[in-house]
Amino acid sequence: MAQIVLYDTIGTKMPDKAWSPNVFKIRFALNYKRLPYRTEWVETVDVRGIAQRIGAPPTGKKRDGTLIYTVPIIFCPHCSQHVSNSLDIAIHLDRAFLDRPRLFASRLSDEALVRAWDDRWHQLVGPHFFTVGGARTHAQLPPRSAAFFKETREAIFKMSLEQQVSPERVAASWASLRKGLSSMAKYTPPGQTYFAGGEAPTYPDCVMAAFLVWMKRLFGRDSPEWREIESWDDGRWARLMRAFEQWEYTEENAPEKARL
Ligand SMILES: N[C@@H](CCC(=O)N[C@@H](CS)C(=O)NCC(=O)O)C(=O)O
Missing domain, CATH: 1.20.1050.10 (Glutathione S-transferase Yfyf (Class Pi); Chain A, domain 2)
Known part of the structure; x- marks a missing residue:
């Protein structure tokens, strides 16, 4: 199975660099589902620029209308698309990989x-x-x-x-x-x-x-x-x-x- 790409931000406290609570939601989901992935480590300051460059959807809007970009973002090779916002990513993973354990019951x-x-x-x-x-x-x-x-x-x-x-x-x-x-x-x-x-x-x-x-x-x-x-x-x-x-x-x- 082709690898999912998970965008995460670098921390310096732990040897494995991981710290972000929002990204951990999806890291846990991927590990639980045993889906193959690789992490693309980025600096927090670069999240916005990278998200715009790869065409990931924004995750919110400031009062002045400026779009907000955050991690986690994934690239899903199964659907050839970037998905952002942890809850939407988790729903996407449940729907795209039906042979893996689910994190949501199956009704909308x-x-x-x-x-x-x-x-x-x-x-x-x-x-x-x-x-x-x-x-x-x-x-x-x-x-x-x-x-x-x-x-x-x-x-x-x-x-x-x-x-x-x-x-x-x-x-x-x-x-x-x-x-x-x-x-x-x-x-x-x-x-x-x-x-x-x-x-x-x-x-x-x-x-x-x-x-x-x-x-x-x-x-x-x-x-x-x-x-x-x-x-x-x-x-x-x-x-x-x-x-x-x-x-x-x-x-x-x-x-x-x-x-x-
Ligand atoms: N609702 C979003 C929130 C994500 C979020 O706030 N992510 C932080 C990292 S923990 C971020 O990307 N921050 C970028 C910034 O501060 O510019 C989600 O759960 O996906």
């Missing part, structure tokens, strides 16, 4: 429900993850991208990056993150590992694990911060992350049993 109404869940996740916990991990995310970008990250986030939030991640804001965000995660935990049947229960992950599991793996990688698996998250909600997040460890790799580091 199920996709719509996952879209609603996805909005809630990004509203309720997304911004708190950003405040809690913002300084470390910035510190692990290569210099050109770190400068771009600081400049663009300061323009979006209309305050300096230092203010955005001040000790007071970070402390408040830890509390909000804990509360938000507890609300999201209620969607899963008690004691279960996966969103919909059962033995197999679905797309929301990839999203939750992707944000959590970002924290685990930024702080370190033995850090007090990560241990704290693992202790929340009766170990619900620790359980999910233990289950996802089997899919946490870049293709160059795929375990022997996952090699294609």
Whole structure:
């Protein structure tokens, strides 16, 4: 089978360069589905230019009408097309590779429900993850991208990056993150590992694990911060992350049993 190309942004903290929560959603999906792919590593500052050059669809629009481009982007050789936005990519992979395990139930109404869940996740916990991990995310970008990250986030939030991640804001965000995660935990049947229960992950599991793996990688698996998250909600997040460890790799580091 021809390889999918996955565009991801370079981080310098981990030997395998991977850090981006949004791209991890799709990396987990590809690894779970055992679809062959190679990563095209790009700098965050270059995402826009590269997306425009390859003709990937924009993923949003600013108030002034400027188009937004983000990773993940994939090139799907099966359909000879670029697909962007993680949720749309995941739906595309489910529809294009029917012989692989699915991440969505097969009715359109199920996709719509996952879209609603996805909005809630990004509203309720997304911004708190950003405040809690913002300084470390910035510190692990290569210099050109770190400068771009600081400049663009300061323009979006209309305050300096230092203010955005001040000790007071970070402390408040830890509390909000804990509360938000507890609300999201209620969607899963008690004691279960996966969103919909059962033995197999679905797309929301990839999203939750992707944000959590970002924290685990930024702080370190033995850090007090990560241990704290693992202790929340009766170990619900620790359980999910233990289950996802089997899919946490870049293709160059795929375990022997996952090699294609
Ligand atoms: N909704 C998008 C969000 C993707 C996103 O924000 N990606 C970040 C990397 S984690 C990005 O590409 N940033 C480029 C930039 O900041 O210019 C998705 O899930 O695909």
